Each structure stands twice: as structure tokens, then as C-alpha cells.
Amino acid sequence: MSHFQNKQKSIQLKEDIIKYLLISAAGISVLTTFGILFSILFEAIDFFSLKSFTYFLTGNEWSPGTANSKFGASAIFAGTFMITFIAIAIALPIGVFSAIYMSEYASDKVRSTVKPLLEILAGIPTVVYGFFAAITVAPFIVSVCDSLGVSASYNSALAAGVVMGIMIIPVISSLSDDVISAVPDSLRKGSLALGMTQAETIKDIVLPSAMPGIISATLLGISKALGETMIVVMAAGMNANKFSINPLEDMTTVTVQIVAALTGDFEFDSPDTLSAFALGLVLFVVTLTLNIVSVMLIKKFKEKYKMSSL
Amino acid sequence: MKKNDVKIDVKKLNLWYGSKQALQDLNIEIYENQITALIGPSGCGKSTFLRCLNRMNDLVSSAKIEGEVVIDSKNIYDKDVDEVSVRKRIGMVFQQPNPFPKSIYENVAYAPLKHGLVSKGKECDALVEKSLRSAGIWEEVKDILTQPGTSLSGGQQQRLCIARTIAVKPDVILMDEPTSALDPISTEKIEALMLELKKDYTIVTVTHNMQQAARIADMTAFFHLGDLVEYDETETIFLNPTKQKTEDYITGRFG
Amino acid sequence: MANFTPIKKKEKNIFYDPNLSKRHAKAKIFKGIAISALIMSLLFLFIFLSDMVNKGVGAFKQTYIQVEVTYNAKTLKDTRQLIERKYRTLISRAWLRDIPRLVKENPELMNTTQVVWALADDQVDMYMKNQYYKIRPKHKATLLELIENNRVEKHFNTIFFTKGDSKIAENSGILSAMIGTILTLLVTMAVAFPIGVATAVYLEEFADPNSKLSSFIEININNLAAIPSILFGLLGLAIFINLFGMPRSSALVGGLTLALMTLPIIIVSSRAALRSVPASIRQAGYGLGLTKIQVVRDHVLPLAFPGVMTGSIIGLAQAMGETAPLIIVGMIAFIPDSPTSILDAATVMPAQIFTWAGMPEVAYIERTAAGILVLLSVLISFNAFAVYLRKKFEVKW
Numbered sequence: 001m002s003h004f005q006n007k008q009k010s011i012q013l014k015e016d017i018i019k020y021l022l023i024s025a026a027g028i029s030v031l032t033t034f035g036i037l038f039s040i041l042f043e044a045i046d047f048f049s050l051k052s053f054t055y056f057l058t059g060n061e062w063s064p065g066t067a068n069s070k071f072g073a074s075a076i077f078a079g080t081f082m083i084t085f086i087a088i089a090i091a092l093p094i095g096v097f098s099a100i101y102m103s104e105y106a107s108d109k110v111r112s113t114v115k116p117l118l119e120i121l122a123g124i125p126t127v128v129y130g131f132f133a134a135i136t137v138a139p140f141i142v143s144v145c146d147s148l149g150v151s152a153s154y155n156s157a158l159a160a161g162v163v164m165g166i167m168i169i170p171v172i173s174s175l176s177d178d179v180i181s182a183v184p185d186s187l188r189k190g191s192l193a194l195g196m197t198q199a200e201t202i203k204d205i206v207l208p209s210a211m212p213g214i215i216s217a218t219l220l221g222i223s224k225a226l227g228e229t230m231i232v233v234m235a236a237g238m239n240a241n242k243f244s245i246n247p248l249e250d251m252t253t254v255t256v257q258i259v260a261a262l263t264g265d266f267e268f269d270s271p272d273t274l275s276a277f278a279l280g281l282v283l284f285v286v287t288l289t290l291n292i293v294s295v296m297l298i299k300k301f302k303e304k305y306k307m308s309s310l
Numbered sequence: 311m312k313k314n315d316v317k318i319d320v321k322k323l324n325l326w327y328g329s330k331q332a333l334q335d336l337n338i339e340i341y342e343n344q345i346t347a348l349i350g351p352s353g354c355g356k357s358t359f360l361r362c363l364n365r366m367n368d369l370v371s372s373a374k375i376e377g378e379v380v381i382d383s384k385n386i387y388d389k390d391v392d393e394v395s396v397r398k399r400i401g402m403v404f405q406q407p408n409p410f411p412k413s414i415y416e417n418v419a420y421a422p423l424k425h426g427l428v429s430k431g432k433e434c435d436a437l438v439e440k441s442l443r444s445a446g447i448w449e450e451v452k453d454i455l456t457q458p459g460t461s462l463s464g465g466q467q468q469r470l471c472i473a474r475t476i477a478v479k480p481d482v483i484l485m486d487e488p489t490s491a492l493d494p495i496s497t498e499k500i501e502a503l504m505l506e507l508k509k510d511y512t513i514v515t516v517t518h519n520m521q522q523a524a525r526i527a528d529m530t531a532f533f534h535l536g537d538l539v540e541y542d543e544t545e546t547i548f549l550n551p552t553k554q555k556t557e558d559y560i561t562g563r564f565g
Numbered sequence: 566m567a568n569f570t571p572i573k574k575k576e577k578n579i580f581y582d583p584n585l586s587k588r589h590a591k592a593k594i595f596k597g598i599a600i601s602a603l604i605m606s607l608l609f610l611f612i613f614l615s616d617m618v619n620k621g622v623g624a625f626k627q628t629y630i631q632v633e634v635t636y637n638a639k640t641l642k643d644t645r646q647l648i649e650r651k652y653r654t655l656i657s658r659a660w661l662r663d664i665p666r667l668v669k670e671n672p673e674l675m676n677t678t679q680v681v682w683a684l685a686d687d688q689v690d691m692y693m694k695n696q697y698y699k700i701r702p703k704h705k706a707t708l709l710e711l712i713e714n715n716r717v718e719k720h721f722n723t724i725f726f727t728k729g730d731s732k733i734a735e736n737s738g739i740l741s742a743m744i745g746t747i748l749t750l751l752v753t754m755a756v757a758f759p760i761g762v763a764t765a766v767y768l769e770e771f772a773d774p775n776s777k778l779s780s781f782i783e784i785n786i787n788n789l790a791a792i793p794s795i796l797f798g799l800l801g802l803a804i805f806i807n808l809f810g811m812p813r814s815s816a817l818v819g820g821l822t823l824a825l826m827t828l829p830i831i832i833v834s835s836r837a838a839l840r841s842v843p844a845s846i847r848q849a850g851y852g853l854g855l856t857k858i859q860v861v862r863d864h865v866l867p868l869a870f871p872g873v874m875t876g877s878i879i880g881l882a883q884a885m886g887e888t889a890p891l892i893i894v895g896m897i898a899f900i901p902d903s904p905t906s907i908l909d910a911a912t913v914m915p916a917q918i919f920t921w922a923g924m925p926e927v928a929y930i931e932r933t934a935a936g937i938l939v940l941l942s943v944l945i946s947f948n949a950f951a952v953y954l955r956k957k958f959e960v961k962w
Contacts, residue, residue: 124941
């Protein structure tokens with residue numbers, strides 16, 4: 001073979017090697033997703049070989065570390081739901097209406113100043129929010145309630161929920177802003193030309209058009225709230241056996257119990273520790289589902305308005 | 311041709327976008343129950359002028375307007391006139407059909423209900439049917455009123471937009487190149503519709519298509535670089551224009 | 566838009582419509598709600614930041630008391646004897662315990678008596694800062710006397726930046742956590758940067774965008790970005806610690822866990838950077854007979870570099886604030902001494918904040934807030950630097 005052909009072969013070989021290296025790098029993210037799924041699944045299965053799966057989902061006694069330990073997580077799910085509900089009750093209206101103001105009413109100058117400020121809210125580490133919740137918000141709620149003659153726990157669901165809501169506002173407002181801005185201007189013009197006010201146009205024409213995107217943003221917000229750990233570990237309660245609809249009482253969440261199970265004094269393979277993985281599995285499945293639905297909704301919205309970037 | 315009453319009397323209209331002047335000292339009288347066509351090369355201000363007639367330029371923050379647009383003895387730019395009310399009396403159909411993402415029925419019923427013209431139920435149903443008939447689309451959609459307005463073809467969507475415009479019972483219908491996005495058959499249908507509609511409404515239409523103006527317009531106004539160059543009966547404009555510029559445009563020397 | 570003022574004579578105005586005022590009122594309320602929502606969001610931000618500054622700013626100063634210290638063999642053995650009895654509860658025990666080491670390094674102090682500024686006990690510090698304190702009346706009288714004689718002062722709190730965690734509040738600092746953060750982030754970047762950029766290069770330059778393989782990889786990256794951070798901790802625990810046997814609480818394990826979390830950001834921003842390089846650059850390269858690798862390595866990547874850097878810095882900033890996964894892999898141990906390698910037990914700044922937030926002593930509240938201020942300052946500078954880079958190297962094609 002000529003020198004040239006040899007050189008060509010070695011270049012081709014080098015190219016192939018590098019290409020396969022790149023593919024392996026890309027494979028790592030796939031590996032990680034499946035790694036998380038399988039490592040959690042594996043340990044969770046270990047757990048469910050020792051404790052009942054149905055009782056886990058529906059039972060209401062959670063008592064690790066005892067001789068006849070029971071692992072019924074329904075109170076934990078209830079607490080998670082309550083705190084997430086409070087968070088969304090705050091983040092959704094504030095987030096959507098902030099987005100409405102920024103995309104429909106605000107001048108360019110206001111918009112370009114405010115948008116980065118909201119991004120700051122998104123960038124604050126959650127441990128910092130947790131500190132704020134535990135040291136400032138919770139005592140504040142307690143003292144306000146005291147003056148009203150109502151009793152509130154220092155670990156109230158309200159404190160954790162409110163601060164979590166603040167944290168989620170940018171998630172909802174940012175995506176809602178994008179979808180509302182993407183609604184074609186021709187629709188607005190058509191409505192205004194019929195003699196509608198700007199508010200009527202937004203309420204009856206723009207928002208319904210943007211609805212799939214807003215729902216998607218809400219689902220993302222819910223997903224983030226469910227998976228949030230630091231705020232609840234620092235501000236919410238630990239009682240995994242408590243059912244309550246009173247937001248002033250303490251409640252616990254799935255993430256708090258995961259941390260509790262793994263930072264306790266139990267051996268690794270005991271059901272007490274493995275319960276963390278069972279809870280982790282539930283969290284994984286729920287957040288993944290919310291995410292997939294959210295992405296599908298956005299895709300549908302993008303197709304409808306043929307947007308290229310969102 | 312017998313001259314009808316003056317419906318819209320425009321006096322000394324000037325418009326600036328920021329520091330750039332887009333309309334210069336316009337004076338024009340638009341006659342009732344006629345089709346007035348606005349023609350001219352791109353960027354000559356005809357669409358801008360059209361938008362002055364229903365105060366849609368108010369939505370552009372950099373727009374400054376001087377002069378008067380008097381309709382039925384009232385200047386619509388007076389301080390005591392609400393632009394929302396102006397747009398109820400002076401409707402607009404756009405170049406790209408823009409039906410709302412609602413059902414066909416709701417597209418037509420939305421504004422009249424909001425304005426309080428009809429109450430929900432039979433009264434509203436009657437208005438929707440009447441409007442869709444007047445727009446020449448009733449037979450095609452009467453069985454699919456609950457389907458979304460966006461599921462119709464381009465020409466049908468435009469007729470739907472015309473239907474919802476007349477549902478609020480305006481006096482004037484402004485049309486901004488209503489057929490330039492449509493195929494020839496839909497265009498024909500809409501031109502026929504416009505000739506029908508002029509019996510009940512005053513129509514002002516911007517068109518890029520001179521043949522269209524020649525076909526349907528009673529009066530034609532030729533705009534050039536923000537000036538109203540010539541305004542006369544259509545026949546005169548096309549066969550016997552007074553100004554050289556008009557003749558140059560008509561004969562295609564520029565465009 | 567022209568102003569609308571309600572008219573008195575309706576007959577002359579054909580545009581008068583009584584319904585309208587109701588609709589306009591509703592419109593005003595709607596707009597009012599929208600603007601209040603925005604103001605509320607900004608208010609939260611403002612309240613939050615001012616609360617942190619309020620609580621934390623005090624920690625940057627610390628109380629010192631001027632006393633006589635006697636250095637001799639007896640006092641060095643029983644460090645409480647270094648100062649007069651009546652001052653003993655007011656001075657930090659930790660400071661006293663450190664004296665023998667000080668004398669070893671400065672032998673000329675032996676058998677002398679010096680007047681020095683001694684670190685005050687945290688209760689004294691709290692008293693001086695108008696916080697809740699516990700000092701018995703007898704000792705308080707002594708303290709007040711010292712204050713009157715100008716023997717009590719607040720100095721800049723160097724301990725906060727030069728010492729690690731401590732069970733004694735006045736002696737605690739953020740140094741070990743800072744070193745831990747640096748080591749952990751080094752591991753994170755060393756792993757996430759090459760893998761992330763390589764993945765982006767593969768997806769943008771080599772993969773067929775319509776193939777099932779690349780959609781599959783993309784879906785996985787999107788899912789990875791949405792997985793709650795705590796679950797990465799579970800992965801780290803199960804795989805890195807249990808399966809691979811890496812040392813618990815080490816910067817290595819923490820860094821690897823954070824690296825997996827940071828991958829999606831680096832991949833997405835690197836892809837955007839690569840995509841923004843126009844096709845003409847690549848075509849010019851191919852036209853000259855270069856191979857794909859040469860075109861990408863020598864021409865596309867350098868041009869995409871600013872975007873890649875910006876994305877990495879933002880990813881790094883995000884990793885810096887993560888706590889939950891690191892708690893699961895054990896990085897909340899009590900770490901008084903700074904780690905010296907990535908295998909030593911370590912903690913990171915957000916974890917230190919978490920630990921301090923849980924300490925009962927009041928003195929830790931201001932230190933936690935101060936730690937937060939330090940962390941936020943670092944984060945803001947990183948993000949500001951990333952924005953600066955993006956603006957500076959923004960090439961307009």
C-alpha cells in the first residue's frame with residue numbers, strides 16, 4: 001500500500017476512535033438516567049421483599065426502628081400534597097399574573113429590568129430559602145397566629161409551603177411569559193378591532209390560547225415542589241403519622257423522610273434505611289410523569305403556533 | 311354617479327411614527343354605502359391611514375396623530391371619545407384571516423355578547439345566523455358551528471372574520487388587503503360579498519391589486535409617500551387620471 | 566393612547582356607551598392585579614435579601630476583651646488560669662485552649678505577662694449585638710465595668726474566614742467548607758465538562774438529528790434535568806459509595822454526584838453555542854479538505870468556546886448551591902479541619918449553612934446568615950462573570 005493510503009487509513013482510524021469516544025460520552029447521560037432508575041428500583045425491590053407494597057402506598061402507620069416496624073406512607077403523601085398545594089396556590093397566580101404584566105402591559109425597559117430580577121429568585125440555593133423559612137417566616141407565622149388567638153406550629157406546613165411557593169414563582173412566570181408572548185399578535189388585533197378592551201382580549205383570547213403552555217408550566221412547578229428537599233427539611237415537620245388539613249400544623253414530606261431514613265443510625269440493608277429508596281421510587285415515577293406530560297403539552301403548543309425556540 | 315352623504319370626513323390628518331412623518335396633511339371625504347379603495351405602492355401609508363379610521367394606531371406607542379376624523383359629526387379623536395366604542399362602530403378585517411381559537415359560533419358571538427347587543431340564547435343564535443348569512447358562509451358552516459374557527463379553509467376563515475365584524479353592527483367596515491392571502495376563487499367570492507355588503511355598510515378597503523379596485527370600488531384614492539395624490543371616481547382614476555404620478559402608477563411605471 | 570374622560574352631554578356624542586365604564590373598570594382591576602402580582606414577587610425578593618443582610622451582617626464583627634494574660638508553665642497546663650478568675654466566663658474557652666500552641670510558636674512569650682485582646686465568649690458577643698444572651702448578673706456587672714473602661718471592642722471577624730467548623734460558636738468559621746466546596750467543584754468540573762462538551766459535540770456535529778438514537782439521548786438528557794436533586798444523592802449512595810466503595814463524605818463522591826446533575830446544563834448550553842456557529846465555517850473547512858474532527862476541533866469549537874464557558878460557569882454556580890444530594894452522600898459531617906485531598910471527609914458551604922442553621926446557640930444564627938451572604942456573593946459574581954463573558958464574546962454573525 002502506498003504511503004498515502006496508509007496515512008488515510010490511520011486518519012480514518014483516529015476519526016473512528018474519536019467518534020466512538022464521543023458516543024460513549026453521550027451515553028453517560030443515558031447511563032445516568034437508567035442508573036438512577038435501577039439503583040433506586042433495586043433497593044426499593046429489596047425493601048418491598050421485606051415490607052408490603054400495598055400497605056406502603058395506603059397504610060397510615062410509619063414506625064421505623066421498632067420491633068414490629070410498619071411502613072405506611074399515606075400520611076407522608078398527604079403532607080407532601082398539602083405543602084405542594086400551598087406552594088402552587090401562591091406561585092401559580094403570582095407567576096401567571098406577573099407573566100401577563102410583563103408580556104402584555106410592561107414597557108420594554110421595565111421588562112428588561114424585571115426579568116433578570118425574577119431570575120435571581122430562581123438562582124437562590126434552596127438551603128438559603130430553608131433558613132429563611134425556619135428562622136424568619138415560621139416564627140412570624142407563629143406570632144401572627146398568637147395575636148389572633150390561634151395556635152401554629154413552628155414547623156407549620158404554611159411556612160414551608162409559602163417559601164416553596166416563592167421559590168417556584170420564576171419557574172411558572174418564566175415559561176408562562178414565553179408562551180403568552182408567543183400567541184400571535186394578529187389575534188390580539190382582531191379582538192381589539194372588534195371593540196374589546198385590552199383586559200378582555202387577554203382574558204378571553206390570549207390566555208385560552210396560551211393555556212397548554214401555562215398548564216405545562218404549572219406541572220413543572222408541581223414537579224419541582226415535590227422534589228424539593230432543603231426547605232422542608234429545615235422548616236417542615238418530622239411526624240410521619242400525622243394527618244391534618246390545617247396548614248398551621250406540622251406535616252412531613254417524602255423528601256424529609258428520605259433524608260431522615262438515610263441519616264439515622266440504621267444499618268444500610270435494614271428496611272428502615274431501604275424505605276428511603278421506596279419513597280425515592282415513588283418520587284421518581286411521579287416527577288418523571290409530570291415532566292413527560294409537560295413536555296408533550298409544550299410540543300403541542302409549539303406545533304400550533306409554529307414556534308422555533310421556546 | 312350620484313354622490314351619497316359623507317360618512318367619514320378626514321381633515322388635515324398628520325401622523326408621525328416617532329420623528330418620521332408617515333401621513334401628510336390628508337383631507338378626504340368618504341361616502342356612505344360605497345366602496346372606497348385605497349391604492350398605492352408599498353409603504354405609501356394607505357394601511358396606516360386605514361388604521362387611523364378606527365384608532366388602531368393608538369396601540370403603537372410611538373405614533374403621534376394630529377388632525378380630525380369626523381364620523382357622523384363627531385371627531386373620533388376628541389378627548390371625550392372612547393376608542394373602544396369607536397372600534398365597535400368601525401370594524402376591521404385583516405389581510406391574514408385571524409379567527410379566534412374558539413368555535414365558529416363563539417367567534418361571531420363573542421363581541422356582541424360582550425358589548426351587550428344581544429343576550430345569550432335565542433337572540434344570540436339569531437344574530438350569529440344573520441351575520442353568517444350576510445357573510446355568505448351560513449350554508450357551509452350551519453352544521454358545524456361548534457367546530458373551531460381555525461378548522462376552516464383560508465377563504466372561509468376570512469368570511470368568518472367578516473361575519474364577526476358585522477355581528478357588532480358597525481357603520482363602517484375597514485378592510486386591509488382582505489384577499490391578498492387568498493386563492494382566486496375565494497377572492498372572487500369575497501369581492502362579490504363586498505358588493506353586497508356596501509348596501510348596508512360603508513366600506514374602505516386597501517388593496518395592492520389595481521384590477522380589484524377597478525372591479526369593485528366606487529371611489530379610489532391614490533396614495534404616495536404619505537400624501538393623498540388623487541381621489542376620484544374609480545373610472546376617472548383608471549381611465550383619465552389628472553395627476554402624472556397617478557398615471558405612472560396605473561400604467562406600471564413604478565410600483 | 567388618548568385619555569377618556571366621561572362626557573356630560575351624551576346627545577352630541579354618538580360614541581357614548583354607558584356599558585363601557587363598567588368594562589373599563591374591570592379592565593383597570595385586571596391590570597391592577599397583574600401589576601400587584603409582579604410587585605409581590607419583587608417584594609419577596611427584597612424582603613428576603615434584606616432579612617439575610619440584617620441577620621448576617623453582624624457576624625462580620627466579633628467582640629474582643631482587653632485582659633492581662635500570664636504565660637507560665639502552670640497556666641499553660643491549665644489554660645483557665647491564664648487570666649484572672651473574674652474574667653474567665655467572659656473569655657472564649659477555645660481561645661484559651663489555643664494559647665499553648667501560640668506560645669510554642671513564640672517562645673519569647675514564656676514567663677511574661679501581656680495585655681492582649683482576647684476573643685470574647687459568644688454570650689458576650691450576643692449581648693454586645695443586642696441579641697438574646699445568657700450571662701449571670703455577677704458576670705454581667707464585670708462586663709459592664711469592662712465596657713466602661715473601654716476594654717471591650719468589636720474587631721473584624723477574621724476567625725470566620727480562617728477557621729473551620731467548631732462546636733464553640735465564637736470559634737467557628739467557613740474555611741473548611743470553602744475548601745471543601747473548591748475541591749468538590751474541581752471534581753465536578755473535571756468530570757462534567759469533558760463529558761458534557763463531548764456529548765454536545767456528538768449530538769450537534771456527528772449524530773444524525775433524525776435518528777432514533779439521538780432522540781433517545783435527547784429525551785434522556787431532558788429527563789435528567791428534571792429529576793429531583795435528592796434522587797442523585799440516592800444514586801451516589803447506592804453506586805459510588807456502596808458499589809464502588811468510595812469514601813463516604815469525600816469531595817470525590819460529592820463531586821461525582823454533582824457532576825451528573827450538572828451534565829444537562831453543560832450539554833444544552835454547549836449545543837446552543839455549537840449551533841450558533843454558522844454552517845459556512847464548517848463548509849469552508851471541508852472545502853479545504855479537512856476531516857470532520859479537524860473542522861470541529863480547530864474551527865468550530867474555538868468559536869463556540871465563549872458560549873460553552875458561559876454555560877459551564879452557570880452550571881458550576883448551580884452545583885455550588887446544591888445541598889440535598891450531598892447530605893445523602895454524607896457531606897454534613899462535622900468538619901473542623903479543612904480537607905487536604907478529594908478523599909478526605911469534607912463539607913461544602915451550603916451544607917455548612919444547613920448544619921449551622923440547626924445549631925441551638927443563638928450565635929450560630931448570624932453566622933449562618935453570614936455564610937449565606939458569602940455564598941450568595943460568590944454565586945452572584947459567578948453569574949455576573951458569565952453574563953460578562955457572554956456579552957464580551959458575543960459575535961454577531
